[in-house]
Amino acid sequence: MQEISPGWTVHSYHEGDWLCLTLSTPVTNIAQTPVNLAELIDSLIRRSFFNRVIVNLESMLYLPAKLMRQLILLKDKLEQRAGQLALCAMNDKAYQSVTALGLERAFPNYEGFRAVTAGFRPVQPR
Numbered sequence: 001m002q003e004i005s006p007g008w009t010v011h012s013y014h015e016g017d018w019l020c021l022t023l024s025t026p027v028t029n030i031a032q033t034p035v036n037l038a039e040l041i042d043s044l045i046r047r048s049f050f051n052r053v054i055v056n057l058e059s060m061l062y063l064p065a066k067l068m069r070q071l072i073l074l075k076d077k078l079e080q081r082a083g084q085l086a087l088c089a090m091n092d093k094a095y096q097s098v099t100a101l102g103l104e105r106a107f108p109n110y111e112g113f114r115a116v117t118a119g120f121r122p123v124q125p126r
Helices: 027-032 037-048 065-080 092-100 113-119
Strands: 002-005 008-015 018-024 052-056 084-088
Touching: 002 037, 008 037, 008 113, 018 037, 018 113, 037 065, 052 065, 052 113, 065 084, 065 092, 084 113
Parallel strands: 018 052, 052 084
Antiparallel strands: 002 008, 008 018
16 A cells, blocks of 8 residues: 555555556545645556556545546546546445536446456457
8 A cells, every 4th residue: 555645545456457546545535635646646557557547436435526637637647648547436426426527438437446357358459
């Protein structure tokens, strides 16, 4: 587990071609999402040399606008490098933030890491 900002931690491991991250913070910190969270996570991703990333949000009781903005920025950063971002394990209240913004196609709510990796088929397999 690595602290990426005061009170915000990421636990990481890889599964195949995917970097799996679990983002955690106490519920009292969620509303104070760091304005550079996307950059902090992206820095971790670049050091790991992965382009496909799954972020587990099971510990987030809700997703405020600041956090949604950071997830959108992170997705954009990955896509600029031909990468992918998937979100998983969001509770119903958290996923309401995604659907309220009309982002359900960009951010389907996968059940967990394996649901993402099992359904992934490379566009151009080696």
